[in-house]
Amino acid sequence: MASIHYFTLTIAILALASSLAYASDPSPLQDFCVALNDSNSNAGVFVNGKFCKNPKFAKADDFFFSGLRNAGNTSNPVGSAVTPANVVQIPGLNTLGISLVRIDYAPNGGLNPPHTHPRATEALFVVEGTLYVGFVTSNPDNRLFTKVLNKGDVFVFPEGLIHFQLNVGKTKAIALAGLSSQNPGVITIANAVFGSNPPISVDVLTKAFQVDKNVINYLQAQFWWDNN
Secondary structure, eight states: OHHHHHHHHHHHHHHHHHHHHTTSSOOOSSSOOOEEOOOOGGGSEEETTEEEOOGGGOOGGGGOOOGGGSOOOOOSTTOEEEEEESTTTOGGGTTTOOEEEEEEEOTTTOEEEEEEOTTOOEEEEEEESOEEEEEEOOTTTOOEEEEEEOTTOEEEEOTTOEEEEEEOSSSOEEEEEEESSSSOOOEEHHHHHHSOSSOOOHHHHHHHHTOOHHHHHHHHTSOOOOOO
């Protein structure tokens, strides 16, 4: 009887461990799997959304990207620019479960608007400037955690939670962030809710936000800037 109990417990623990393991990018079973953009099934093996290049043909450039040295253009409505370095820019990141971004903020209010990463936790490092950052927990508490960050500070945004950064300094700000996915994804809240294609029904949004239809019509008529 005891052996059956321990067997059942072991199976339950393995099932839990398995479910947790697949909550983020799966661990690779080889040194690397350089992504191919060729969708021809004869080109390689299909792994985690990308075909893998034959390791014998991999080269240093598959693991290299110089784009983060360049400042993004913050002359836009939100005053920020995100430069990604994920599996699209660095094919060698395929299956490795990590990526980077550079974020540039205009002085006096450059904003990386409230957004989520559905597949990644983010660790933000301030290279230059002063940022007011925060995230909101899930229902029902919806707690807001905020902090003012200066050069050299780090702040973590848990996977899937809405978060933001605002430049509260009088000079430009720069941040680098590491994300726990080769392709973390991004959903900018305002863009998704008011700028979807096709638009979400006005009846849905007036009920959800408890405002007049004219307010929703006005918001849906705006151009929602994508800073990525």
